[in-house]
Amino acid sequence: MSLIDNLKWRYAAKKMNGEKIPQEKLDYILEATRLSPSSSGLQPYKVFVISNPELLEKIRGIAWDQSQVTDCSHLLVFAAWDGYSEERVSSVFNYTMDERGLPHSTMDEYKERLMGLYKPLGKEWQATHAAKQSYIAFAMAIAAAAEQKVDATPMEGFLPEELDKILELDKYGLKSTLLLTLGYRDADNDWLVNMKKVRTPKDEFFVEID
Numbered sequence: 001m002s003l004i005d006n007l008k009w010r011y012a013a014k015k016m017n018g019e020k021i022p023q024e025k026l027d028y029i030l031e032a033t034r035l036s037p038s039s040s041g042l043q044p045y046k047v048f049v050i051s052n053p054e055l056l057e058k059i060r061g062i063a064w065d066q067s068q069v070t071d072c073s074h075l076l077v078f079a080a081w082d083g084y085s086e087e088r089v090s091s092v093f094n095y096t097m098d099e100r101g102l103p104h105s106t107m108d109e110y111k112e113r114l115m116g117l118y119k120p121l122g123k124e125w126q127a128t129h130a131a132k133q134s135y136i137a138f139a140m141a142i143a144a145a146a147e148q149k150v151d152a153t154p155m156e157g158f159l160p161e162e163l164d165k166i167l168e169l170d171k172y173g174l175k176s177t178l179l180l181t182l183g184y185r186d187a188d189n190d191w192l193v194n195m196k197k198v199r200t201p202k203d204e205f206f207v208e209i210d
Contacts, residue, residue: 003143008197010146012153015186016071025148026074029182032144033076036137040114042092044084044130045137046174048077048167058166063158063179072153072181077167078138079174080130083123086115088173131177138178145182155179 026049033047050056051074059077060069069075081088093107118126138154145152156178163169163176187193199205 003147006146007143009149010142010152011192011195011197013068013151013181013183013185013190014153014192015190016068016073016151016153016181016183017186018071019073019184021073021150021182021184025150026182028148029141029144029150033137033141036140038133038136039129040110041096042084042089043133043137044081044088045134045177046079046172047137047141048079050075050077055166059158059163059179062162062166063155066155066157068153068155068181068183069179071186072183073150074182076141076180076182077163077176078134078178078180079164079167079169079172079176080127080134082130082173082175083126084115084118084130086111089115127175131175134177138180141180150182151185153181155181 030047030049036043038044050059053070056070056072056075059075060066063069089111090104093111094104097104097106118129142152142154158176158179160176164174167176169176185193
């Protein structure tokens with residue numbers, strides 16, 4: 001099937017049946033997520049892959065009691081950097097240069113320019129910018145899941161500060177941004193499963209400027 005067909009197939013499952021995803025499908029989705037583009041190639045976020053039942057119960061409690069959290073196969077928690085620092089940026093750039101067989105100094109000028117832009121904007125702007133980058137990876141995960149015929153339900157309906165405490169994200173200098181449940185739809189109990197997929201009409205959605 002084409003990407004368009006896969007996206008037409010997918011929807012945000014409201015009920016999941018608890019069935020586990022084959023490891024190869026999970027690995028495929030995670031690798032697509034890892035390969036996502038990000039600003040300056042920094043990937044300023046991590047993805048927590050959670051299947052522990054007790055932990056999922058805790059998270060459901062601060063996610064508006066959405067049943068998919070506990071009935072999914074795996075829950076992905078996207079968590080972004082709480083800010084940019086010389087140390088963090090240098091670590092990513094140095095690793096990139098090592099992988100490419102180039103001296104670390106190759107990126108010095110670009111790093112200096114980048115930090116010169118980011119530092120004056122403050123930690124709040126930086127955290128928001130990093131969070132936006134996690135949304136790109138999030139979208140790639142959804143598309144990859146659809147390709148694998150795995151249901152994926154995107155969620156912003158949770159209490160980020162409470163989730164940060166549960167996962168002790170402050171230890172990593174991270175803040176939770178999004179949840180994505182991966183699993184299989186419970187077709188007999190999901191009210192949305194047979195509903196027509198509706199999106200804004202093309203002539204209203206696109207603005208062409210010749």
